[in-house]
Amino acid sequence: METKTLQIQVDPSKIMQVGTGFFASKTLLTATNMGLFTLLGKSPRSGEEIKKELGLHSRSLYDFLDALVALGFLNRTGIKETSVYSNAADTDLFLDKNKPSYMGGILEMANNRLYPFWNDLETGLKTGLPQNEAKNNGASPFEAIYADPDRLREFIRAMTGVQMGNFIAFANQFDFSTYKTLCDIGGSGGALSAQVVLNNRNMECTSFDLPPVSPIAQENIDAMGLGDKIHVVTGDFFTDNFPKADVISMGQILHDWGAADKKMLIAKAYDALPKGGAFVVIENVIDADRSKNVFGLLMSLNMLIETPAGYDFSTSDFEELTKEAGFVKTSIMPLAGPSSAAIAIK
Template identity: 85%
Template sequence: METTSQVDPSNIMQIGTGFFASKTLLTATKIGLFTLLGERPRSGEDIQKELGLHPRSLYDFLDALVALGFLNRKGIKETSIYSNSADSDLFLDKNKPSYMGGILEMANNRLYPFWNDLETGLKTGLPQNEAKNNGKSLFDAIYADPARLREFIRAMTGVQLGNFIAFAKQFDFTNYKTLCDIGGSGGALSAQVTLNNEHVKCTTLDLPPVTSIAQENMDAMGLGDKVNVVSGDFFADKFPKADIITMGQILHDWGTKDKKKLIAKAYEALPKGGAFVVIENIIDADRSKNAFGLLMSLNMLIETPEGYDFSTSDFDNLAKEAGFAETRIMPLTGPSSAAIAIK
């Protein structure tokens, strides 16, 4: 006898109320819960006092984070002792160099309220961020505020660090001696390539307000004399010549015309056999599997006038139109990949 599977609404409920879990994690990160527990495990009462929380929903908040997998717990309610889960301890403790909570801080402080206007964005095709209220673009608004710029750079570094480490270790650098990271932000990609491939001389290029932060980062890592930090405008200036040109989370900020311009400039800067590497949440060719990449493309609607994330097929077409001979995809961490084009 043939049986039919039961239609289940649980996925609808989980996704439809997903902002419950999201805001709980974002709030825990913002108030420093994981950093506090990174020092030592604490009771619920200790957490309440040290973070200035009200007792009413204290255990609901903490136990929700247990159920979501972000905290561990011994005991229950008044007898409970809480500690970080392994991933929270490594990635959400501000006192650890592996901290990637910057992207969550930015999601909480900026993106969360902007996404409330997704419907407006879908109907108008216009950004729904700071530009909606005062006419400034995303980057104008961020660069005008040094504190916000640092938060943005921390966020971008945090979300990409795992990918940069994976790329630095997995890519075969044997036949390459120089690398230039275009829009290099805080210099994390160049730092990881340098740490894992000593024969490769790396340059990180970005606008002056950013390169000063990148230089601080390189000095702090002991790489100040190894990574070349250069100021420049990647639209206005020629790219420095290098065996490898990289871009991490850059192309998706721009529309097709500007994507083509940046890819053409990369092609021009490379020697024959040189590699152009784009590290992003590349969408699968069928556009049905990488949900995060597709949602990030919606975020580009919220954040930019024309930006969008692209598929493996899109990248292949754009790269070959610019003159590149071949392309391939290297999976990195989570939904991210390195799209590689060879001249």
């Protein structure tokens, strides 16, 4: 009798939702990749208009569009042949390529690169080896990405998109009043530096990254008219010393590397800072109990897929690594979604 009652009370819906979660994920990724939300950002469209403009087939047209309605990404009036579709508010803000708030780059990369690689997660778990481009040609994902200008731009758009909310939150929440300079290591397109100077008039920033990235960062900075406040410096954070600054930041950098390289990068940050300077790492920091930040834990699995030794770290890991380097105090500043700024003071 007790077994029967237990079976009735236990609900399998979570198992089904997660187990078939790739249905919804691939639907959103496909819509983003084909530019549906950018199209609807211009004006609402009927199903027939969407079909013609995106080159879709009649079969499953309304299943595709109405699934996006049910998932909350689209609004709709009418039904099927009388339907007119428009973007939901968050979709319109973040998934229309014509808006500066566009963050779909990470979804484009997820669709074009990550989605097929995750099919080999089991192999990665059994071998401990990356399951991306490196699996076939031995090149690191960064070598493959940086060797292709179009793929590099897509990667930078992706990293900017996924982090923009965090950069804005950090630029507004962190107390910059006692600092004057910031150097963003692995600064990519310069987005973090831009948000810092836009929101803190006392700050000047340096965006530090590899030679292929510098022209893209400079383009972005010039387009925003921030060339007098942000300096683009070319270098390799493995072989070069970090530029001196009051604040050293890293956005989605540390998790790419294993423990030895993490320690090396943290030590370089320590050396570049004055006493009282701040080392700031913006990532999906895992909670100390390793049971709440689902996205952080899944992102760490993505590091298995993407890198030879990378992993996402917990608040406890960060404290241990930075104290070993000589930092005296650490704190965590929650940002957007599952991300945080892990801060260590010299």
